Amino acid sequence: MELLLAISIGILGGSGVWLLLRPRTYQVIIGLSLCSYAVNLFIFSMGRLRSGAAPILSSRTGSLADYADPLPQALVLTAIVIGFATTALFLVVLLASRGLTGTDHVDGQEQ
Numbered sequence: 001m002e003l004l005l006a007i008s009i010g011i012l013g014g015s016g017v018w019l020l021l022r023p024r025t026y027q028v029i030i031g032l033s034l035c036s037y038a039v040n041l042f043i044f045s046m047g048r049l050r051s052g053a054a055p056i057l058s059s060r061t062g063s064l065a066d067y068a069d070p071l072p073q074a075l076v077l078t079a080i081v082i083g084f085a086t087t088a089l090f091l092v093v094l095l096a097s098r099g100l101t102g103t104d105h106v107d108g109q110e111q
Helices: 002-020 025-045 070-101
Strands: none
Touching: 002 025, 025 070
């Protein structure tokens, strides 16, 4: 499971960086989204992958290894909401820029 998660983080991160280096603004926005997904998966994996574990300590005393860490889950949830809002903002800026310049190149010039 850990190998699959590491490979998926690597593929998402690599694809995101490759798309960030493309000349079109839409590809740059998709690359930013893929990079943010890779970072979200990385943060989520740092909280130990546990299935069926309670995220909050209960009145029973037990080992901390029996519980999941709720902080990475909260951070990823917040990052997803912020990422959605910034992607929407970038798309609006993309549409305005394309309307003003007539092209969707990052530098504003067709090759």
